[in-house]
Amino acid sequence: MARYPFSSGKPSLIVRKVHPDNRESPLQFIENDTIGNDLFYRRNHFSYPALPQSSYWLPVNGLVHRPSIFTLDEIIKMPSKTLKVILECAGNKRHFFEPKVFGDQWEKGAMSQGYWKGVPLRNLLELAGGVKPGAKEVLIEGYDFGKQPNMNQPETFARSLPLNKALHPDTLIAYQYNNQPIPFKHGYPLRLIVPQWYAVASVKWIKQISVIDYKFNGSFQADDYVYYPKKESDAGAFRVTTINVNSSILNPLNREILDTGKHLIKGIAWTGEGAITKVEVSTDNGTNWSTAKLTVQRNQERYAWTTWSYEWNPDEKGEYTILTRAADSLQRIQPKVPFWNRKGYGYNAIDQIKVKIE
Amino acid sequence: MARYPFSSGKPSLIVRKVHPDNRESPLQFIENDTIGNDLFYRRNHFSYPALPQSSYWLPVNGLVHRPSIFTLDEIIKMPSKTLKVILECAGNKRHFFEPKVFGDQWEKGAMSQGYWKGVPLRNLLELAGGVKPGAKEVLIEGYDFGKQPNMNQPETFARSLPLNKALHPDTLIAYQYNNQPIPFKHGYPLRLIVPQWYAVASVKWIKQISVIDYKFNGSFQADDYVYYPKKESDAGAFRVTTINVNSSILNPLNREILDTGKHLIKGIAWTGEGAITKVEVSTDNGTNWSTAKLTVQRNQERYAWTTWSYEWNPDEKGEYTILTRAADSLQRIQPKVPFWNRKGYGYNAIDQIKVKIE
Numbered sequence: 001m002a003r004y005p006f007s008s009g010k011p012s013l014i015v016r017k018v019h020p021d022n023r024e025s026p027l028q029f030i031e032n033d034t035i036g037n038d039l040f041y042r043r044n045h046f047s048y049p050a051l052p053q054s055s056y057w058l059p060v061n062g063l064v065h066r067p068s069i070f071t072l073d074e075i076i077k078m079p080s081k082t083l084k085v086i087l088e089c090a091g092n093k094r095h096f097f098e099p100k101v102f103g104d105q106w107e108k109g110a111m112s113q114g115y116w117k118g119v120p121l122r123n124l125l126e127l128a129g130g131v132k133p134g135a136k137e138v139l140i141e142g143y144d145f146g147k148q149p150n151m152n153q154p155e156t157f158a159r160s161l162p163l164n165k166a167l168h169p170d171t172l173i174a175y176q177y178n179n180q181p182i183p184f185k186h187g188y189p190l191r192l193i194v195p196q197w198y199a200v201a202s203v204k205w206i207k208q209i210s211v212i213d214y215k216f217n218g219s220f221q222a223d224d225y226v227y228y229p230k231k232e233s234d235a236g237a238f239r240v241t242t243i244n245v246n247s248s249i250l251n252p253l254n255r256e257i258l259d260t261g262k263h264l265i266k267g268i269a270w271t272g273e274g275a276i277t278k279v280e281v282s283t284d285n286g287t288n289w290s291t292a293k294l295t296v297q298r299n300q301e302r303y304a305w306t307t308w309s310y311e312w313n314p315d316e317k318g319e320y321t322i323l324t325r326a327a328d329s330l331q332r333i334q335p336k337v338p339f340w341n342r343k344g345y346g347y348n349a350i351d352q353i354k355v356k357i358e
Numbered sequence: 359m360a361r362y363p364f365s366s367g368k369p370s371l372i373v374r375k376v377h378p379d380n381r382e383s384p385l386q387f388i389e390n391d392t393i394g395n396d397l398f399y400r401r402n403h404f405s406y407p408a409l410p411q412s413s414y415w416l417p418v419n420g421l422v423h424r425p426s427i428f429t430l431d432e433i434i435k436m437p438s439k440t441l442k443v444i445l446e447c448a449g450n451k452r453h454f455f456e457p458k459v460f461g462d463q464w465e466k467g468a469m470s471q472g473y474w475k476g477v478p479l480r481n482l483l484e485l486a487g488g489v490k491p492g493a494k495e496v497l498i499e500g501y502d503f504g505k506q507p508n509m510n511q512p513e514t515f516a517r518s519l520p521l522n523k524a525l526h527p528d529t530l531i532a533y534q535y536n537n538q539p540i541p542f543k544h545g546y547p548l549r550l551i552v553p554q555w556y557a558v559a560s561v562k563w564i565k566q567i568s569v570i571d572y573k574f575n576g577s578f579q580a581d582d583y584v585y586y587p588k589k590e591s592d593a594g595a596f597r598v599t600t601i602n603v604n605s606s607i608l609n610p611l612n613r614e615i616l617d618t619g620k621h622l623i624k625g626i627a628w629t630g631e632g633a634i635t636k637v638e639v640s641t642d643n644g645t646n647w648s649t650a651k652l653t654v655q656r657n658q659e660r661y662a663w664t665t666w667s668y669e670w671n672p673d674e675k676g677e678y679t680i681l682t683r684a685a686d687s688l689q690r691i692q693p694k695v696p697f698w699n700r701k702g703y704g705y706n707a708i709d710q711i712k713v714k715i716e
Binding site for chain 2 (some may be wrong): 014021105
């Protein structure tokens, strides 16, 4: 009889919905700081799209001096840039809002990171003769489309960027993830990568890029992906853009039962502006705070998360509430109470778990 | 360029912990009424065990007239029985207790069902000469062992059954699941199957069976798998045995946003005694109740769950609280408030989801 391995198996994506395909990255169980394709979170509004059966080409048109069509080969041969970038769904941690909100109940795993390689969008616009006067935004359309409950009719997934963000040298038209062609489920062959913005901006399966002279009001930026601070009215609404300063405790697990003795509290911290400068940990529900050790420093990789750890030696049995609070170089700090909004975007309150020492 | 399938992919197990391996069955996304090996929930206290490298043999000893050792081949050649049986972790739905309790935060998927084929335990005891006078319990030990936080030293996973349950003709020493050898992660080559009891009784990787003349007090029935109604004392404690009457809403999802129009509310109901006789659904938070249609009747398959559905036509937009309540032939009915207990076992309150019609 064969002897079986002791292995407990590998982590796998956590299903939130199958149609469309929405799954969390099991960050609590991943040792690696770069997330592989198999564990990269999936966030889809619609079914996966059908791509053209013929060769792929990318039109760049609208308010440019020389509307152009690029083949994939042409793009791959251009000077490229590789950046380690977090993609975080704006609905990450939606589950934790109180009062609770509707929509996919993402916990801590609607985010992943790795190396995206591509061509700056600004370079493509320059190759198309440059942007004409009067241009206001760059509109990026994907191949995916469909109808959500809040829509009256089917719509293509499309998003615009203001000119300054579109022309930022790190806004990429990416064709590789972690040294491989971008996996189909994550936008093959071309995906927009907008560092520091919530990932809704990073359009997958790019179909067309157009420079426009108006403010685009597609569903995915005028209806969805809008912060609505009021439950019953749209007063005070504003659009989702930059990632908030944030941190997550990844170990121990919430509600875990532990022995007395040494435990390593571990997690990640990230921000959409500047860099993480400090992560504090409290093991007594906020009465006392200690500084965690930042275990991966981010100098060049400024769009990636920082990992941190804190050694904890509880010698008394009982229940403990553990909190973490990150701060960034722009003096932004995680709030105690999250900014509640009806659709549940941008949750970044102090992270919290409870454990029991037995 | 290749055209890609529209498929949104398959459901997969939902990881709660990797070491040891604990994962939920994604019941919300499974169409089939019999759960395949790949989606069967996993509940382990320890690492997967090493099985003997030589041939497998099963000792049956203690208070029997003719202590015996059976080979796997001998067992497979005996007259067998195949039963469709639910295995439900006693901690299923632990996540929903209020106040919250510690331990793995199982939601609705710490249960699965399918066809178990094996030999009644009573037949093996008869082949071992029958039970001697003075016998009180039958002790079943698994190959898995280790130390949990609440233990002072490593212990083998072992459970006893009272004589009447051990001798019940449907208590099986199973060797097949869904017409295949039992998968290693679910107890290969032999697993005890105790219908109607929470699955902790269904010992995996059986190492030895002993008839004993005392009340066994191993960790897994004297410390764990005990209902402790008080937070701070052990007063009123009693052991986990029979499955409670229960139901789960599997569609829609909690906090889902839906269109107006027809929706099928679907789910399962099950009980550890008698049969499910009725499932009621409320779409107005308990003010009015309607009877759901039982879509799979359970006559012969009395240890399996009943599926049910209810057609709902909300025409007004807004938020709705949907409840379900199952009753069984022993007049047991799901309570409004669950029986709170410190370790979080046997949750069976009326199931509840909230949805928003947009």
